[in-house]
Every structure is written in structure tokens, then in C-alpha cells.
Amino acid sequence: MTVRHGPAGRFALRAQRLFDGERFIDSPVALIEDERITAVGADVPDDVTTHDLGAVTLLPGLVDCHQHLVFDGKGTLEEQVSGVSDADLRSRARASARRALLGGTTTLRDLGDRNYVTLDLRGDPEMPTIACAGPPITIVGGHCWYLGGEATPGDGMVTAVRERIERGCDTVKIMVTGGFLTPATPMWKSQFELEDIRTAVQEARAAGMTVAAHCHGLQGISDAIDAGVDTIEHCTFLDETMTPAPSTDLLERLAKSDTTVSATFGLTPNGAMPEAFERILSDIRSAFGEVHTRGGRVVLGSDAGIDEFKPHDVAHYSMGDFVAIGMSPVEALQALTIGGADTLKMPRKGRIVPGADADLLAVQGDPESNPADLSQVEQVWRAGRPVRESGPAFN
Numbered sequence: 001m002t003v004r005h006g007p008a009g010r011f012a013l014r015a016q017r018l019f020d021g022e023r024f025i026d027s028p029v030a031l032i033e034d035e036r037i038t039a040v041g042a043d044v045p046d047d048v049t050t051h052d053l054g055a056v057t058l059l060p061g062l063v064d065c066h067q068h069l070v071f072d073g074k075g076t077l078e079e080q081v082s083g084v085s086d087a088d089l090r091s092r093a094r095a096s097a098r099r100a101l102l103g104g105t106t107t108l109r110d111l112g113d114r115n116y117v118t119l120d121l122r123g124d125p126e127m128p129t130i131a132c133a134g135p136p137i138t139i140v141g142g143h144c145w146y147l148g149g150e151a152t153p154g155d156g157m158v159t160a161v162r163e164r165i166e167r168g169c170d171t172v173k174i175m176v177t178g179g180f181l182t183p184a185t186p187m188w189k190s191q192f193e194l195e196d197i198r199t200a201v202q203e204a205r206a207a208g209m210t211v212a213a214h215c216h217g218l219q220g221i222s223d224a225i226d227a228g229v230d231t232i233e234h235c236t237f238l239d240e241t242m243t244p245a246p247s248t249d250l251l252e253r254l255a256k257s258d259t260t261v262s263a264t265f266g267l268t269p270n271g272a273m274p275e276a277f278e279r280i281l282s283d284i285r286s287a288f289g290e291v292h293t294r295g296g297r298v299v300l301g302s303d304a305g306i307d308e309f310k311p312h313d314v315a316h317y318s319m320g321d322f323v324a325i326g327m328s329p330v331e332a333l334q335a336l337t338i339g340g341a342d343t344l345k346m347p348r349k350g351r352i353v354p355g356a357d358a359d360l361l362a363v364q365g366d367p368e369s370n371p372a373d374l375s376q377v378e379q380v381w382r383a384g385r386p387v388r389e390s391g392p393a394f395n
């Protein structure tokens, strides 16, 4: 079946199951008018054509809070961008975003490009909805310095955030601690102090932007919570011996704060994690499980793009990771939809309710009983229009 273009029009979709972002509803039908969902459940008027999708589950499009559209997974992060022109990085970012959309990720946040090349992708109906950070803020020679976001602590922080406001970014990304494969700063060690993070949060908030803090170390995580960042990326709780060692107090503070854990979940089925992470995975899973049990929020921040096993549509492979920290399948689906949308402060995303954007995902089977079914993507709708040539093209 071919995808028809033009106005989305007025139509209804019926599926075997419908997850609305919070729960599975009894009457699995949604009414779409142009770009929005206007009714869910039994309220479809008689004069509207209802397309039966058959044995599929209809869900809100997935939300991934951490991607890198300029990375292509080939070689080290530095090798992936060095020597590549801005124009080429921009077209690579377009292709990455398109792959995300075709795989069911209808909303994503880019947490690190070079020279603001991803900002032009916003507002294009062929793309997912994208929130952009521009280059991540790091210390001189610090983690991911080659993306161009070097800043000096103190006043340099104000300058850096204001530059992103002027450029029109949606969010600010700070490399609070060192990172994987950047020898300059050990992963566990802080690059910025509490005061610097506070300054960034104040400046960003005043401009209506959210703040994402990349943190591997315990001190960085504690400071990021105190500074009131919106999300902590990775959040691996590493001490000086590179072992996850969160205190109960830290887990409790995180759970009770407004700061969300953006978990680096998601891997293709044939993928393997770097050995350093494999070793600490079970500790991190139990820490995230604790945060969740204590009432904190854990969502997806896949870091898509950094590795060949993390393509930009990796979100649909990540559901099992949420179940593995102790979430029920429904909680895992919430994390991947409404949880991510609320984290990004996008109330029209991640839910199938009247007034929400008609960004939808249809998968074969039932992810509630088999999380792997989330990757059996049948069709994706963006603002009411189907995006896959192969799937049902009802509109």
C-alpha cells in the first residue's frame, strides 16, 4: 500500500488493543482530525470511516530523551564528526531523524550536535518532533570538547547558556562529569561544580529551556539534583573505583526530587554493550529499580547514534530494559511515552487523548505480554499522516 500525502483529514483507527500513554483502554478506537486526536474510545461519530488495523496494538509514538543525530556509530565519537563538514553532518542528522521516525520514535531530544546543525530539522513534517540542545557544554578539553561546546566555569557558564538561547535551542546539555572514551576527565569525576550547574539552570529556566545533566559520578549526580536539573543522563552512580555505589540517601533524594533519570537503555538484538558497562549493568539496574520503587521517574535516553548497536530507532528495542529494573509492562510503556513527554514538557506528546498530537505507533502483537513485540512496527503516524510506505496507509 502506498502512503498518500495531503491533509490528514478525518478518520478513525481501530486496533485490537490501544494503550493511551497510561493504560490499555476498553474500547480501542481513536478519532483523528487533521493533526490531532479528537476522541478516544466509543465517541467516534457515525459518519467517520473507521479503519480496522487488525491484530495490532496502537500506542502513542515513542519518546527518546537522548539522541545524537550527528553520530553514525562508526568509530570513536570524535572520529564520527571530525573532518565532516557541517553540511554533511546536517544531512546525516536528517537521515538519522527519519530513521527514528520510521521506527516509531515520533519525539526525540538531541543532546549534542556540532555547530547547531540539528536546529533546522525542527518543524519539518517528514521529521519527528525534535528538541535541540546544540553543542553540549563542557570544560576546555573536557568530554566531547570536539563538538565545540567548551566553556570556562563561572561566568563562562552564563555566556554559554545565553549563546544557546540566542540560537533558539530548546534545552541545555551540561557535561557535569567525564564520559566514556574521553581520557581527559575520568568518568566518575566532576567537570563542573554545584554553583556552575545552578547558574546554568537559572539562565536556562528564565528562557523556558530545560536542562539535561550528563553525570556518571556520585558527586555530579548529587550536585545535579541540588541544582534542580530536569534530567540526569546515564546516572551510573560511579565512585572512584568505577563501581556503582549510590547511598540509600542519594537514591531517596533523587526519587523525591523533580529530576528524572534518563536511562541509557536500548540495544539492537544482535548488539553488545562495551565490557565496562556489562560489568556494572546489574548494579545500575537495581539502583534504577530503587528510584522507580521510591516514586522517582525513569525514562528513555538511549544515546542513539553513538554506537552501531544504538541506531536512531533503537527505542522500540528498549522495553525489556525497563521491565528488567522491575517495572510492569504497563509502567515500561508509560516510561516510553507519557513519561518521556512529560519530562520534555511536551503535554501534547506521548498520549492518545483528545487534544494530543496524532503521533501514533502500531505494532503487531501485544507488547504487554511480550515486550519484544514493540519492535514489530507495522505503521507510524506523524501529525495524523502515515510515514511508512509498507504499512497500512489509512487516512
Ligand SMILES: [Zn+2]
Binding pocket: 066, 067, 068, 111, 112, 303
Ligand atoms: Zn549522549
